[in-house]
Amino acid sequence: MYKLDKHQIVFPDPAHYxxxxxxxxxGGDLSAERIKLAYENGIFPWYNPGExxxxxxxxPRFVLYPEELRISKSMRKILRDEVFSFTENHCFRKVLENCMQIERPGQDGTWLNEDLIETFxxxxxxxxxxxxxxWQYGNLVGGLYGIQVGNVFCGESMFSHVSNASKAGFIHFVNKYRDTLELIDCQIHSEHLESLGARMIPKSDYLNILKRNNEF
Structure with a gap:
């Protein structure tokens, strides 16, 4: 495994490694410069506190092509009935703090910490x-955040305090940007996102899409 130097912002080429x-x-650090370089090269941090x-x-890489988004009948009704309302970049830090604090079944904690929140x-x-x-009745009940690399959105985390909130937010986001986003990176498999149309593609395909986006 490659050890990163804290004083040098470089990564091994994932296409050849x-x-x-x-x-x-x-190793390395969580500086904004390093995080930016990581995502531009298809790399992301994921570790437990204290490690x-x-x-x-x-x-392979778990991704969603916007045109392949699947919306169930029940979710269509939720969106049609305007059970939730949505904003964008209205309270970014609160979304991250909720993602950090939310309890996740089968997990002892979260990879998201204060250092990463500061960098993001x-x-x-x-x-x-x-x-x-x-939002629901004026309360923040769900959300998601991610990193934009050209026309690729690298989804990082989401949270939900009421049923279907984060799913509705994700669907709203994909529908809003389906004509401008080429791909949504979901990173690692989850049944939740697979039900919405996400699937595996070879790492080489994902890196080629990123490379094309980095050229603009």
């Missing part, structure tokens, strides 16, 4: 990180 289970490197920072680029907030100020907020 094929680690087991997608674990590419460890070394771990950097991943799995093969800086990238939000620079226009690279964005959030979708889901």
């Amino acid at each position: 094929h680690p087991r289970e997608g674990l590419l490197a460890y 070394e920072i771990l950097w991943w680029c799995p093969d 907030t800086q990238l939000h100020r620079e226009g690279m990180a964005n959030s979708i907020e889901v």
Whole structure:
């Protein structure tokens, strides 16, 4: 496994480096410059608090093509009845804090921490990180956030305090940007996103899409 130097902002080329289970490197730091470089190259941090920072680029990659979004009849009714309302970048940090604090079945904690929140907030100020907020009766009940790389949106995390809130937010986001987004990176498989149309593609295909987007 490749060890990163805290004083040098570089990563091994994931196109030519094929680690087991997608674990590419460890170490380094969580500076905005490094995080930005990571996402531009198909790499993301994912680790437990107190551990070394771990950097991943799995093969295959779990993604959603916007035109392949699947919406169930029940979700269509929820959207049609305007059960929720949506905003964008209205309270970015609150979305991240909720993602960090939400209890997730089968998980002891969250990979998201205060250091990452600070870095993502800086990238939000620079226009690279964005959030979708889901509201009900004036309360923030769900949301999601991610990193934008050209026409690729790298989804990071979502939360929901009431049933279907985060799913509605995700569908709203995909529908709003389906004509401008080429791909949504979901990173790692989940049944929740598979039910919405996400699927696996080869890492090489994902990296080629990113490379094309980085050229603009």
